[in-house]
Amino acid sequence: MRQLILLISLIVLTQCTISSQVDELTYSVPETPWPDFYGHHRAVIQVDAPADVVKLDLLWRRHDTAPEKKLFVIVNAETGDTIKNIHRIEVNNEHCKLAFGPVQTGTYYFYYAPFKIQEEYGFYNKGYLRPEKASSDWVQNYKLTDESVLQQLPHAKAKAIQSRTQFDSFYPMELIPTQEEKSKFLAEKSGDFLIFSEDRKDPIRMRDEIPVKWIIEDKGKDFEGKAMRNEYYAFQLGVYASAKDVQNIQVQFSDLKNGKYSLSKEQLTCFNTGGIDPFGKPFTKKVDVEAGKVQPLWIGVDIPESAKAGVYKGEVIITADNSAPQVAKVKLKVEDKVIADRGDSEPWRHSRLRWLNSTLGIDDEPTAGYDPIKAINDYTYDCTGKVVRLNANGMPESMKAFGTEILAGPIAFTIKTKGQEAGLSGMSDIELLNNSAGVMTGRWEDRVGTINVLAEGSLESDGYMHYKINLSASEDIKVDDIRLEIPLEKSVARYMMGMGLEGCKVPQNHNAKWKGPHDSFWVGDTNGGIWCELRGSDYNGPLLNLYQPDYPVSWHNDGKGGFKIDTQSTQVKAICYSGKRTLKKGEQIDFEWAMLITPVKHINYESQFVDRYYHNGGAPMPTQEDFDAGVKIINVHHANEYNPHINYPFIAVDEMKGFINDMHEKGQKVKIYNTVRELTNYTTELWALRSLGNEILGDGKGGGYPWLREHLIDGYHPQWYQYFPEKSADASIVNTPSDSRWYNYYIEGLAWLVRNIDIDGLYLDDVSYDRRIVKRMRKVLDKEKPGCILDLHSNTGFSKGPATQYTEYFPYLDKLWFGESFHYDKMSPENWLVEVSGIPFGLMGDMLHRGGNRWLGMLYGMTVRHPWVTDGVLCDPRPIWKVWDDFGIHTAQMVGFWESKPYVTTTNPNVKATVYKKDGKTLVALGNFSEKTEQCQLIIDWNSLGLSKEKVSLQAPLVKDFQAAKSFSANETISVEAKKGWMIIIAE
Known part of the structure; x- marks a missing residue:
């Protein structure tokens, strides 16, 4: 039996002149944990002689709440028999006085906090077992309500208090003094x-x-x-x-x-x-x-x-x-x-x-892959292929993404009063606050009528812009509206998401009000677009289930503010309005927004088709068959032997390092799950973090898994739970979704993991920090180990459109996995493109929910990750990977159906075609988005493919769980089942 170094034995508290003595008890942990359904704590009791009834007086010094409301179980240590009769005499946090029996000579275990076991991971929704009820006949027969009878009962002696594991122990910092001991101590x-x-x-x-x-x-x-x-x-x-x-x-x-x-x-x-x-x-x-x-x-x-x-x-x-x-x-x-x-x-x-x-990663230099901001002239700046030209009032009048003009006119911030509308008038006296390679920031003053304006704007090397405009009234004034108008070229503004809409074609007109996490929108196509997010003073990251701040006072304006899309003959105008209000003399209000030019970078198609993910939760070790199929990147989730505890990968470091070393020898990269939404109860610094109040650990009503109730007591919010039969469960609590110093710790920890464990990046799962933190992470990874990878997963059930919520991250990410709660068979082609694929933003992604849809996914170059299973459904991507390898898709040119000049289209608008073109051959992916079997013919631009119609064959190779082998002619009518498709190779 492992001792906890405490043998408090008749110690006279002479140092503080307390005359009472501390009970003679050993605090220990057994060599093997007892069955978990008994709870985390027990007392070891010695009975010296058989008796019908014995009495126990246990000074257990408990800090957890309501010990009297928990079940008591007393078990014979030798036989395993459970004592049938327990009568509670007095139970409180200091003492437990019981009468129980019948007993034999020997050792008994007194379990005093059993609870319901929940083996399913997720959120613990059970609790402690209800107190036992002593037989009234037994109590009456032995007159256990009579104090004089109780005094005559033989004593059972408590020899030790044990915890199921060391982690569960209350010793020594959670043993309370009695009120008498405390009063005498404080009196001096x-x-x-x-x-x-x-x-x-x-x-x-x-x-x-x-x-x-x-x-x-x-x-x-x-x-x-x-x-x-x-x-x-x-x-x-x-x-x-x-x-x-x-x-x-x-x-x-x-x-x-x-x-x-x-x-x-x-x-x-x-x-x-x-x-x-x-x-x-x-x-x-x-x-x-x-x-x-x-x-x-x-x-x-x-x-x-x-x-x-x-x-x-x-x-x-x-x-x-x-x-x-x-x-x-x-x-x-x-x-x-x-x-x-x-x-x-x-x-x-x-x-x-x-x-x-820590300030690690904080600087104003560009991240890897982005060039220093280049001033083309006084008002025009090149941000790594995204070119912005400002007008005299500090607003963009031109935005180009790799040569594609996005704007149809200047972006305008306007103030409307008394039927007159005026914008900002100029920034000739701009004060340059920062002129570094990665960030430029300027401040200027203006005046619109009786409203004083203090404006600040910034531009970053990846095409990100941020504005904050402070308005102050020099006298009382009624305002009809304060708005932001973004006019976009109609040829570019083909798709949108946000403003309460899922990814879709840009509507002719659309109106939306503030509701849920609808604070941002994107309008554009795959060649160019603008993401815009409206912010308030307390903004700090994507709006998630764990983070729902109040609406921005300026934009929301008690429900008067909202959004509009107005499609005109030559342009599409996105309008953010705030409505009527009265500004009192001296009153100030801030209007803040961010914008990002998309795509943020050029797509790395080769990586999409070569860098294949293995993502298998509790069993992250691939087989040789998986390696042979082309697995290159392994995501180590939490809740396994290498990364057991959520968002704290510092426990099983030897196991993790051994696994990573083994994978590196096999030519694999290894990324680990580590986010900051919640934090495991196994965090070493948990108590230090708790001493910071709610700076890092969120407040709440408590509850959840019993370990949390027994140690944290209250003032926390329980979150993700993972059952471990051999030890106490991994029971996390919510982090404060604000600008806490845990982000500093997190980034230093990332550097430590790269240096000491040799990880190759992170798998992010719905996080709430903002782009500044992701930028720090990117810089740390690039400095410590170039080639590290960040991929992001999100659940549309949380954020109601994660691509909108996380757009500001995209310059620093390598891959998307937006798939949880997505119902692929119900999504439109536009929804697939905008919300899932990542293609309009310079990224690509994978499918998730129920294995995705393997046929429609091919239109976007997507498969499911191997061997991910949701709802018991496994979609094995390896047959498709084999087609990719046989064809050499990683060296092909991908031309999607969304392009202005696709190489292959169909005669049926419900059946879309994406081309993967190589010299001498082309792979065509067909996908039917309708609810019924459709017929179509291929319309092929033979010149663009570099093929001769008379010399080619069209072959659909045999692909397990995808299609049977079949030959087609160039003019043949092809039957495509509902929500399915074909992969057809055209070659001479």
Whole structure:
């Protein structure tokens, strides 16, 4: 039996003059976990003689809520028999007093928190088992309601408290003192708050109680520790508001001195009182502590490798607005040893807390693949093939994507008052705030009537633009409308999505109001387009199920604002309006929006057809047959032996590294699942993060998997759950979907994973950070290991159109996987093209839901990932991959049915054709989007194909689960089943 180093045996609490003694108990973990349906905790009880009834008085010191509402089960350790009769005398967080029987001599296990097991992954929706009911006859027969009878009962003795696994244990930081112990302890203390020093190996967990450990030790506020050279050393000071609310805690440091050597106070950090935000800006936090609550302060000491060994002494001064300051002395012994990686490879050291303040990847340089912004003249800029020409009022009047003009006229931001409409008048006095290779930012002032305008705009090297216009009224004024108008060339504005529409042809007219996650839209075609997103002051990323901020006050205007599409003879105008309002004198309001020119880059067709994904959840190891079929990239999901815990790939690092090394030897790339929507309860720094309030971990009503209820208690929101029979489940909680420092940690962690585990990129699954974070990630990956890959998966059920929500990511992504909840057989060709394929944006994708549709997918160069299964349906892409390889599709020119001059069309508008052209042969993919079998003939531009009609044959090769072998003539009428198609090779 593994001991937890605690044998609290008749210890007299002389240090704090408490006369009571702590019970004689051993806290331990069994060699083999007991069956999980008994729960996470038990007491080991010794019975010295057979008896009909025995009494137990267990001082269990529990912090979890409502222990009296949970089932009790007592089992004979030798026979496995369950005690039939349990009578509860007194049950609370301090004590458990029971009478139970009959019993034999020996050991019994008392399980006191059994719960319902849920083996299905997803969201835990069960709970604790209801309390048992003692037989009233048994209670009456033994007169167990009579106190004098109870006093005469023989005692069962509690020998130990055990946890099913080490991870489940309450020891030592979640054992509460009795109220008597606590009262006596506090009676001898003075001041408005107490300070308790604590080592990093025992994170402070309870927020509304002090652990009995602090009373036993009573070592006070001073801290002593041992560190190594080059270590980032972390420790804790717990502030307990013992007398009253303590307001605005501040932490100051002295230098830590070792004779003539010292560690500067600048090398000490308190993570709770401030730091660096995800965009490189310093900030401070106001930390208040309610009376009776505990506030852990996590402190880091940056010890350089050059530090002289020895004992360093200094002070931490803690002040508050309404209390006298207190001083904690610090003695840190720095050993003459160097730790190689600051301590990061050993998470228990908490050295990685410094990652919270990282600025890694923050700069204004272009990311790989994008050139520095090139000024063609004073108002025209080339952004890696996307050319923008501004007019005198700072708005784009021309936007070209690789030579294709997108705009039919200048973009206009206008203000309409008293029947008059005026736009911005000029930016001759522009102040250039930033003129770097990757970002240009300018600010200028203007005036429209009695409204003062302060405008700021930026342009980035990938064709991204951002505007923020502040309006302030110099007198009360009624405004009819404030709007943004984007006129697009009609020849370009063929498709759209957003404004409440799925991917579709641009309608003649369309009106939409703010509803759900409809804050953005895209209009264009595969050669050029504009994505536009309307923002408010609290915007920070895609609108997801976990992130639904209030509508922007400016654009929404209490429901008066909305969107319009107005198709005219030569242009399509997208209009964002805000409606009537009154601006009071001195009132200010911000209008903010972002735009991106599409496509963001040229499509890498070869990668689409060669870099094939293996994505198999709990079993990420491909077979030799899979390698032979051309698998090149392996996505390691979470919930497997290599990456067991969601969004924290720092637990099974040896297993992951071994797997990646093995795959690299086989010529494979390996990407891992790691996002930031939620965070596993196995996160080493969980308690440190919790000490930051709701900066990183989201608030909530609690509940969910019992481990969360037992340790976090409340103030969290449960999220994804993964059952593990041999250990406690992976039970995540929601992260705060805001600009938290966890993004800094996440990016530093990404660099660490590349350096130490040799990953080849990330698989992203519905994330809520914005493009600035993705840009940092891209830069880190490109710096650490060029060739790393980012692919993004999303569920249309969450975002109601993920391509719109994530467009700002596209310059930095390599691949899309927009497929969950997509019903491919019900989607129009335009919906496929715009929302799923990625083609209009310079990307390509794969299918997902129920294996997609293999016939229609071929029109967009898409297959399902192997061997992904949804709803029990497996669509094996390997037969199609074989056709690709036999044909050599990776060297072919792809010409889709959406092109203005397709090489092959059909006589039936329901049957679409996409061509893959090579010298001397062409593969034609046909797909029928209708609900019935259709007939069609091929209309072939033989000159474009470089083939002679008289010399060719048309052959449909045999493809398992796709088509039978068949020969066609050039003029033959082809029958195409509903929602199916053909692959036909035309060759001389």
